Amino acid sequence: MTDSDYPDTKITEIKKTAADSSAPECGGVLNGALANRPPQLVLASASPRRAELLQQIGVSCSVRPVDIPEVVGQGEQPQQFVARLAREKACAGLADAAEGAIVLGADTVVVSDGMILGKPVNREDALVMLQQLSGSRHRVMTAVAVTNRERILSQVVTTEVEFRTLSRAQCERYWDTGEPCDKAGAYGIQGLGAVFVASINGSYSAVVGLPLAETAALLEKFGIPVWQ
Numbered sequence: 001m002t003d004s005d006y007p008d009t010k011i012t013e014i015k016k017t018a019a020d021s022s023a024p025e026c027g028g029v030l031n032g033a034l035a036n037r038p039p040q041l042v043l044a045s046a047s048p049r050r051a052e053l054l055q056q057i058g059v060s061c062s063v064r065p066v067d068i069p070e071v072v073g074q075g076e077q078p079q080q081f082v083a084r085l086a087r088e089k090a091c092a093g094l095a096d097a098a099e100g101a102i103v104l105g106a107d108t109v110v111v112s113d114g115m116i117l118g119k120p121v122n123r124e125d126a127l128v129m130l131q132q133l134s135g136s137r138h139r140v141m142t143a144v145a146v147t148n149r150e151r152i153l154s155q156v157v158t159t160e161v162e163f164r165t166l167s168r169a170q171c172e173r174y175w176d177t178g179e180p181c182d183k184a185g186a187y188g189i190q191g192l193g194a195v196f197v198a199s200i201n202g203s204y205s206a207v208v209g210l211p212l213a214e215t216a217a218l219l220e221k222f223g224i225p226v227w228q
Ligand SMILES: Cc1cn([C@H]2C[C@H](O)[C@@H](COP(=O)(O)OP(=O)(O)OP(=O)(O)O)O2)c(=O)[nH]c1=O
Pocket: 044, 045, 046, 047, 049, 065, 066, 089, 106, 107, 108, 109, 110, 119, 140, 182, 183, 184, 185, 187, 188, 189, 190, 207, 208, 209
């Protein structure tokens, strides 16, 4: 794999137009009185890992999971896909957030041999994913998006992970632990799945669900400091 295979990643900024601002999912105007309050961060995610990772860098938030369809568009590249989902999650979270709220959404996928692996839908799906990852390298892409009613900033972070060779029996035992079922690629690097990992090149926290250095920089652009 070369750098040009995953040309990470500058921050993408999208300014919301007047039309966007009146749209129900992202609408509203910040009024003067509320503008003086410290910004409230809303985490639009059901992932306990993302809440823990934010806590790790001293950022407090309220948690409001959102439900959006996670379907790859025709011709959509993995990097575009994760970025779109993170932005859609953030925008959906803004819909019923308080005035002045800042919302963070994120998405993680595993990319192996050009295939996008999300969370396994069942045991067989997980076993196929783990066998596919066995003895080879894959990429984990995590996008983070932060939005208020005026703009969205987003960034995609790609990490390369190399797996040891796994036996079918090992994959079955791993499934039985319950760990793979809610994780992209059917493994958790932060858990028992760590024993499968021969090497990692990139951001560990991004593999777990949120790239902390990049997230901290994005939050600071919205006036939310880390380590408070
Ligand atoms: C590869 C890998 C993924 N994961 C997790 C991170 C994400 O929570 C999950 C990928 O699914 P996502 O759809 O990104 O997130 P989610 O469904 O958990 O939460 P939400 O959509 O509400 O934000 O996989 C790990 O915890 N460890 C790992 O090593």
